[in-house]
Amino acid sequence: NAEIADVLQQLGIKDSNPAYSTGLSWGGQDGRTTRSIHSPADGNLIASVQMATPEDYDKVVQAAQEAFKVWRKVPAPKRGEVVRQIGNKLREHKEALGKLVSYEMGKILQEGLGEVQEMIDICDFAVGLSRQLHGFTMHSERPEHRMYEQYHPLGVVGIISAFNFPVAVWSWNTMLAVVCGDVTIWKPSEKTPLTAIACQHIIREALMENEIPEGVFNLIIGDAEIGSLMSHDKRIGLVSATGSTRMGKKVGEAVGARLGKSLLELGGNNAIILTENADLKMAMNAIVFGAVGTCGQRCTSTRRLIIHESRYEQVKEHLLKIYPNLPIGHPLDSTTLVGPLIDKDAVTAFTEALEKVQQEGGTLLTGGEVLSGEGYETGTYVKPAIVEAENHFEMVQEETFAPILYLIKYSGDVENAIEIQNGVRQGLSSAIFSTNLLETETFLGHWGSDCGIANVNIGTSGAEIGGAFGGEKETGGGRESGSDAWKVYMRRQTNTINYGRELPLAQGIQFKV
Numbered sequence: 001n002a003e004i005a006d007v008l009q010q011l012g013i014k015d016s017n018p019a020y021s022t023g024l025s026w027g028g029q030d031g032r033t034t035r036s037i038h039s040p041a042d043g044n045l046i047a048s049v050q051m052a053t054p055e056d057y058d059k060v061v062q063a064a065q066e067a068f069k070v071w072r073k074v075p076a077p078k079r080g081e082v083v084r085q086i087g088n089k090l091r092e093h094k095e096a097l098g099k100l101v102s103y104e105m106g107k108i109l110q111e112g113l114g115e116v117q118e119m120i121d122i123c124d125f126a127v128g129l130s131r132q133l134h135g136f137t138m139h140s141e142r143p144e145h146r147m148y149e150q151y152h153p154l155g156v157v158g159i160i161s162a163f164n165f166p167v168a169v170w171s172w173n174t175m176l177a178v179v180c181g182d183v184t185i186w187k188p189s190e191k192t193p194l195t196a197i198a199c200q201h202i203i204r205e206a207l208m209e210n211e212i213p214e215g216v217f218n219l220i221i222g223d224a225e226i227g228s229l230m231s232h233d234k235r236i237g238l239v240s241a242t243g244s245t246r247m248g249k250k251v252g253e254a255v256g257a258r259l260g261k262s263l264l265e266l267g268g269n270n271a272i273i274l275t276e277n278a279d280l281k282m283a284m285n286a287i288v289f290g291a292v293g294t295c296g297q298r299c300t301s302t303r304r305l306i307i308h309e310s311r312y313e314q315v316k317e318h319l320l321k322i323y324p325n326l327p328i329g330h331p332l333d334s335t336t337l338v339g340p341l342i343d344k345d346a347v348t349a350f351t352e353a354l355e356k357v358q359q360e361g362g363t364l365l366t367g368g369e370v371l372s373g374e375g376y377e378t379g380t381y382v383k384p385a386i387v388e389a390e391n392h393f394e395m396v397q398e399e400t401f402a403p404i405l406y407l408i409k410y411s412g413d414v415e416n417a418i419e420i421q422n423g424v425r426q427g428l429s430s431a432i433f434s435t436n437l438l439e440t441e442t443f444l445g446h447w448g449s450d451c452g453i454a455n456v457n458i459g460t461s462g463a464e465i466g467g468a469f470g471g472e473k474e475t476g477g478g479r480e481s482g483s484d485a486w487k488v489y490m491r492r493q494t495n496t497i498n499y500g501r502e503l504p505l506a507q508g509i510q511f512k513v
């Protein structure tokens with residue numbers, strides 16, 4: 001395919017790509033195992049990558065530590081200037097990188113481009129932030145004393161990212177971390193290493209042009225073993241991990257055992273509540289995009305629809321008209337709305353979840369088939385499913401990373417719907433559709449949604465970068481991206497300064513030698 005060949009050439013992807021990069025140098029050519037990366041869209045081999053060894057990992061950490069010594073001394077706005085240039089390079093490469101995201105991961109082109117746009121936006125955000133890493137000043141209880149706090153760079157930040165947002169989530173972490181004066185080591189998902197390599201090429205240009213020390217932005221291509229080394233490694237001040245709750249628990253435990261810092265952004269089980277007062281026309285688009293967009297593979301995907309009984313049949317009927325006509329196909333085809341799942345394991349998880357939920361008493365209303373025939377030869381294309389279910393079903397309590405939408409009926413007032421919505425282990429994103437202020441404010445009140453994200457009259461997915469992103473309970477509690485999420489990438493210091501000639505002690509203590 002000439003289009004893809006051109007994209008690969010533009011982004012510097014070769015047939016066989018090295019295992020790691022310490023910013024300027026690439027390494028790991030010989031004797032390593034390789035992994036072939038096939039597109040979930042058409043099964044074609046895109047390229048292969050070398051997998052890093054523990055020795056490679058060690059080299060990368062050492063390069064990062066060396067670079068930190070220099071980088072932390074660069075004034076924050078100068079660090080921001082480098083990020084500004086990276087943002088501009090991403091603008092130049094948006095089309096190519098968006099296409100590669102789409103082809104390697106399987107999300108539709110518009111979403112691939114949207115993901116690169118998130119990267120550009122977080123660069124802009126980080127540039128502004130580089131002049132705003134503010135701490136407070138406080139009044140001292142002692143005369144001629146001053147107190148203030150400041151934020152200092154933390155050190156080496158490890159970033160473990162997932163296949164579903166192969167580049168955006170990394171950029172939220174990295175761009176903030178580097179303006180904060182940290183250096184980063186990125187372990188992308190082993191399912192989507194090529195977009196990571198493409199990003200590293202883009203960054204490398206900016207590093208060379210600015211004579212930035214090698215090792216400020218590092219990349220390591222590896223499997224769970226490398227993730228585990230990172231989690232246990234005392235040299236990594238903060239590990240930011242995005243992925244399943246199962247993975248996050250392992251990372252959190254390992255980092256916790258050494259009293260390191262972790263930022264966890266794990267599974268969601270996101271619901272939209274449709275009350276009696278919902279504007280259905282508006283809601284439909286949000287529901288369908290939330291449930292089938294990215295083929296149900298966003299951590300913010302809509303998994304449960306909690307509908308007031310008075311609107312239930314109407315909503316169901318509406319959805320059953322839309323679902324059979326969803327354009328499912330190659331993600332680079334501009335008419336497609338639903339691309340493939342990432343791989344066959346994901347297809348198995350999808351079909352097994354549907355079987356299990358039916359055994360529990362759920363009713364499959366539409367979809368659930370694995371598509372075959374022309375254009376669907378990979379076996380990774382599925383028909384998004386809708387299932388009538390109850391919230392307590394085991395499968396409804398789980399996050400299945402696939403397009404399954406559970407319809408759940410509620411009666412009475414909005415508090416009943418909120419109770420259902422909160423009645424899961426995860427707490428990432430939530431939404432209500434209602435034009436009634438009493439209902440929407442109840443949803444947002446402190447006895448309302450227990451999620452990190454709570455939206456009114458928009459869906460659960462598609463959060464903007466300006467807000468803090470993350471969730472509660474088994475979602476892990478971390479916050480990334482906008483607002484004051486930057487603080488986790490820095491260490492905080494309280495300073496008290498005596499500018500008098502006496503030494504009064506705090507708390508009124510009298511002590512003289």
Ligand code: UN1
Nearest residue numbers: 165298299300461462463
């Ligand atoms: C994710 O799925 O890990 O809010 C991130 C959204 C996107 C980010 C999702 N901006 O849907």
